[in-house]
Amino acid sequence: MFVVLDDRSTVAAGYVACFDREGVAATAVEPGEFFEWFELINDADVAVIEGFLIGSVMNKRQISARIRSRCRAPLIGLIEARALSETLDLFSLGFDDVLAKPFHVREVLARSGAIRRRMQIVDECVDIAGVRIFFDGRDPIVSGEVLPLPRRERRILECLVLSRNTRITKTQIFNRVYGIFNDEIHENVIESHISRLRKRLKQRLxxxxxDSQRFLGYRLKDFAGEDATRHAAELATSLTQGPDASISSNIIRDEENIDGALRSNDYQRIGHVCPI
Known part of the structure; x- marks a missing residue:
């Protein structure tokens, strides 16, 4: 989720709409209410924020200092036109990058991804479970070919990769994909997205x-493999040492590959430039 700060509410809403058309969650916060808002949200919600876009605001220095005291998310300044003095001023305030209008949402994603890589927060791309995932808006490569994905499903796949060392809950995925303040959509929509994503990946792979477990969340099986391997080894040992030693190892493998019901759906991807 990206956070937009701009004194002009119409402009801020325009930025948010551009992100929404690309399937990226964004929310606009009034600059005058930012400090109170930033104090109220918990650390889990702060971790969901992928970047701050700061437009026309009066107290850029105080805002950037407060963000840096709690969060390492990319801080990007938005300016009306390319101007060396204004660009240098923003960099001196601790901004990570500066963008002049017009810009595309995918450029924001690419620049924020580059910033996170420099901070060693995320890799340029990750190869896992036979899938290469990018973090700049590109579709993943599955079995050597590009797999076009709907925007939400691509974002969910990115979330699973970013949280690959642990399970991620449905609520956490929803907050990353739809934003922490979206009360118009129920978080159960994530289950439908993941079901369709599973079908697309299974068709290729x-x-x-x-891998999913009720109440615990989701993770990619490539990183859940250690637990599965340990369980299979223990089961194989018990079978070879017990009265059922003749049971085929195929039964063990079958118990490790249970798939849920899957559904499919089609989306259209729309790209827009933010000229506001």
Whole structure:
């Protein structure tokens, strides 16, 4: 989720609409209410923020200092036109990058991704479970070919990769994909998105790479493999040492590859430039 700060509410709403058309969650916060808002949200919600876009605001220095005291998310300044003096001023205030209008949302994603890589927060791309995932808006490469994904499903796949060392809950995925203040959509929509994502990946890979456990959340099976391998080894040992030693190892493998019901859906991807 990206946070937009601009004294002009219409302009801020325009930025948010551009992000929404690309399937990226964004929210506009009134600059005068930012400090109170930033104090009220918890650390889990702060971790969801992928970047701050600061437009026309009066107290840029105080805002940038407060953000840096709590969050490492990219801080990007938005200016009306290219101007060396204004650009240098923003960099001196601790901004990570500066963008002049017009710009595309995918450029914001690419620049914020580059900033996070420099901070060693995220890699340029990740190869996992037979899938190469990018973090700049590009579709993943599955089995050597590009797999076009709807915007939300691509974002969910990115969330699973970013949280690949642990499970991520449905609520956490919803907050990343739809934003922490979206009360118009129920978070159960994530289950439908993941179901369709599973089907698309399984058609290419031949297996379901997403592991899920009720109340615990989701993770990619490539990183859940250690637990599965340990369980299979323990089960194989018990079978070879017990009265059922003749049971085929195929039964063990079958118990490790249970797939849920899957559904499909089609979306259209729309690209827009933010000229506001």
């Amino acid at each position: 031949g297996y379901d790479p997403i």
